[in-house]
Amino acid sequence: xxxxxxxxxxxxxxxxxxxxxxxxxxxxxxxxxxxxxxxxxxxxxxxxxxxxxxxxxxxxxxxxxxxxxxxxxxxxxxxxxxxxxxxxxxxxxxxxxxxxxxxxxxxxxxxxxxxxxxxxxxxxxxxxxxxxxxxxxxxxxxxxxxxxxxxxxxxxxxxxxxxxxxxxxxxxxxxxxxxxxxxxxxxxxxxxxxxxxxxxxxxxxxxxxxxxxxxxxxxxxxxxxxxxxxxx
Amino acid sequence: xxxxxxxxxxxxxxxxxxxxxxxxxxxxxxxxxxxxxxxxxxxxxxxxxxxxxxxxxxxxxxxxxxxxxxxxxxxxxxxxxxxxxxxxxxxxxxxxxxxxxxxxxxxxxxxxxxxxxxxxxxxxxxxxxxxxxxxxxxxxxxxxxxxxxxxxxxxxxxxxxxxxxxxxxxxxxxxxxxxxxxxxxxxxxxxxxxxxxxxxxxxxxxxxxxxxxxxxxxxxxxxxxxxxxxxx
Numbered sequence: 001x002x003x004x005x006x007x008x009x010x011x012x013x014x015x016x017x018x019x020x021x022x023x024x025x026x027x028x029x030x031x032x033x034x035x036x037x038x039x040x041x042x043x044x045x046x047x048x049x050x051x052x053x054x055x056x057x058x059x060x061x062x063x064x065x066x067x068x069x070x071x072x073x074x075x076x077x078x079x080x081x082x083x084x085x086x087x088x089x090x091x092x093x094x095x096x097x098x099x100x101x102x103x104x105x106x107x108x109x110x111x112x113x114x115x116x117x118x119x120x121x122x123x124x125x126x127x128x129x130x131x132x133x134x135x136x137x138x139x140x141x142x143x144x145x146x147x148x149x150x151x152x153x154x155x156x157x158x159x160x161x162x163x164x165x166x167x168x169x170x171x172x173x174x175x176x177x178x179x180x181x182x183x184x185x186x187x188x189x190x191x192x193x194x195x196x197x198x199x200x201x202x203x204x205x206x207x208x209x210x211x212x213x214x215x216x217x218x219x220x221x222x223x224x225x226x227x228x229x230x231x232x
Numbered sequence: 233x234x235x236x237x238x239x240x241x242x243x244x245x246x247x248x249x250x251x252x253x254x255x256x257x258x259x260x261x262x263x264x265x266x267x268x269x270x271x272x273x274x275x276x277x278x279x280x281x282x283x284x285x286x287x288x289x290x291x292x293x294x295x296x297x298x299x300x301x302x303x304x305x306x307x308x309x310x311x312x313x314x315x316x317x318x319x320x321x322x323x324x325x326x327x328x329x330x331x332x333x334x335x336x337x338x339x340x341x342x343x344x345x346x347x348x349x350x351x352x353x354x355x356x357x358x359x360x361x362x363x364x365x366x367x368x369x370x371x372x373x374x375x376x377x378x379x380x381x382x383x384x385x386x387x388x389x390x391x392x393x394x395x396x397x398x399x400x401x402x403x404x405x406x407x408x409x410x411x412x413x414x415x416x417x418x419x420x421x422x423x424x425x426x427x428x429x430x431x432x433x434x435x436x437x438x439x440x441x442x443x444x445x446x447x448x449x450x451x452x453x454x455x456x457x458x459x460x461x462x463x464x
Contacts, residue, residue, distance in 0.1 A: 071320060074306045088303060095327060174420055178413045185406050188423055195424065 012077050016086070019069050020145060023090050023097075026062040027141035030097045031134045033059065033104035034200060038130035040111045041193065042123065049111035052104060059101035066094040089214045093144060096203045100137060103196040110189045120183065122172035123190060129165040129197050132158060136204035140211060147215040155208040156220065162201035169194045244309050251301050251322050252377060255329075258294040259373035262329045263366045265291065265336035266432060270362035272343045273425065274355065281343035284336060291333035298326040321446045325376060328435045332369060335428040342421045352415065354404035355422060358429070361397040364390060365429050368436035372443060379447040387440040388452065394433035401426045 033052050040048040070091045073079060079087060117123055136155050143151035173191055177184045212220045265284050272280040302323045305311060311319060349355055368387050375383035405423055409416045444452045 067320070071306065071316065074303065075310050075316065078307050078310070084303065084307065088299070170420070174417050177409060177416050177420075181410045181413060184409050184416075188402070188406055188409075188420070191420055191423060192427065 008077075012073070012079070012083075015069060015073055015077075016083065019066065019073065019087065019090050022062055022066050022069065023093055024141060024145060026059060026066065026094060026097045027137060029055070029059050029062070030100040030104065031137045033101050033108075034134045034137065034197075035130055037104040037107035037111075038127050038193075038197075040108055041114060042117065042127055044111065044115070044117050046112055049108040052108040056101050056105040060098060063094045063098045066090060085214050089144065089210050092210055093141075093207050096207050097137075099203055100200050103200050107193050107196055110193060113189050114186050116183055116186055120176060120187060120190065122169055122176055125165070125169055125172070126190075126193065126197070129162065129169065129194070132162055132165070133197050133200045133204065136162070136201055136208075140204050140207045143208065143211045144214075147211070149212050149215040152208040152212040152215065153220070156205050159201050159205040162198060166194055166198040166201075240309075244305070244311070244315075247301065247305055247309075248315065248318070251298065251305065251319065254294055254298050254301065255322050255325055256373060256377060258291060258298065258326060258329045259369060261287070261291050261294070262332040262336065263369045265333050265340075266366045266369065266429075267362055269336040269339035269343075270359050270425075270429075272340055273346060274349065274359055276343065276347070276349050278344055281340040284340040288333050288337040292330060295326045295330045298322060302326075317446050321376065321442050324442055325373075325439050328439050329369075331435055332432050335432055339425050339428055342425060345421050346418050348415055348418055352408060352419060352422065354401055354408055357397070357401055357404070358422075358425060361394065361401065361426070361429050364394055364397070365432045365436065368394070368433055368440075372436050372439045375440065375443045376446075379443070381444050381447040384440040384444040384447065385452070388437050391433050391437040394430055398426055398430040398433075 033055060036048060036052050039045065040052065070087050073087055074084065114120070114123075136158055139151055140155045142148070143155065170191065173187050173194070177187050180187070209220050212218075265287060268280060268284050271277065272284065302319050305319055306316065346352070346355075368390055371383055372387045374380070375387065402423065405419050405426070409419050412419070441452050444450075
């Protein structure tokens with residue numbers, strides 16, 4: 001019996017490790033998609049945009065794989081509290097990463113439309129905003145891997161910066177529209193790009209809250225979250 | 233042993249029925265939130281907007297309840313293929329409904345900002361678009377409850393109409409901005425409202441594909457989905 005148990009425990013640990021590896025892999029792809037999409041936008045690089053659009057399928061496929069593995073683990077191994085919490089967190093993180101990939105794809109789809117990228121001044125601020133949100137994604141995945149509550153809190157705090165960026169870009173784009181009525185269509189698309197980045201920041205924050213809960217068994221403090229009341 | 237088995241089967245069925253009931257309840261609330269938010273926008277009804285913002289918590293709470301129950305069912309009852317597929321579908325549908333509720337809350341938050349609702353002509357088209365998307369939500373939940381593949385296909389086909397609506401509203405709003413530069417900020421918010429409705433339609437379509445799969449064991453045909461290539 002002991003060896004059977006050991007075997008079962010070992011198989012479970014291996015599958016859990018596999019699950020963590022898939023989440024890390026998916027996270028890396030989502031992070032790259034976000035920075036790549038903004039890069040494509042800035043340089044009007046249509047080929048890179050197409051690559052990102054095509055690459056989203058891989059992100060979706062890994063999500064399906066994570067779902068299958070997680071459900072299998074829950075159904076066949078009936079894991080106890082701690083492990084179950086981690087498996088459920090992996091499932092939710094995968095769903096968030098899928099959304100982040102979706103937002104990146106959505107940004108990439110707009111690259112072809114934004115032809116006057118060189119003249120639309122507020123566009124120059126988007127790469128900095130994208131860098132923060134993709135850093136948030138990377139850090140929150142590191143926090144998940146290391147069950148690190150402190151890093152999770154740090155990610156949440158950075159969401160305030162992303163929101164500030166978004167609000168200032170929103171205003172800058174609206175002002176630009178007023179001054180350049182002919183470019184309104186293109187700039188309207190940029191509003192969505194900025195919004196997508198802001199949403200990725202929100203989702204990274206949600207994941208950080210889950211990671212905090214999985215690591216500590218407690219919900220994150222309101223003050224540590226630093227909620228912002230209005231979203232444009 | 234037979235009575236023990238019977239007891240277990242009965243308890244499982246009861247919990248599955250409870251799960252279905254929670255999904256239906258959550259769907260009803262999400263549907264109401266969507267139509268309510270657009271109603272508030274059209275009438276500039278700040279109280280209704282506040283109610284919808286506050287009511288989103290209830291939708292989130294039901295999602296958590298569904299998650300707990302679904303994970304419990306999977307872990308304790310180790311359900312077989314068909315039931316497992318339904319439980320996983322319930323989990324994913326709950327996550328989509330949470331997003332729909334979020335979009336409705338997001339629309340409600342913009343109500344206070346859109347003060348010139350009477351003069352922004354394209355706004356008059358939004359209620360019709362909202363009606364289609366909330367119908368899609370209702371129908372896809374009915375399809376889930378009845379495991380009805382035909383209704384699921386019908387929901388997917390309607391997404392084309394929502395996309396057409398969206399594209400035409402996008403153009404109308406951009407034109408309105410060009411002609412009324414002073415209202416650009418307000419109209420920019422309406423762009424997001426239209427986008428949120430379009431996303432709700434997308435999500436209803438995703439659920440319809442899941443329902444189709446749960447009902448038939450096969451993936452929906454490309455033609456039946458009627459995908460649209462570009463999203464604005």
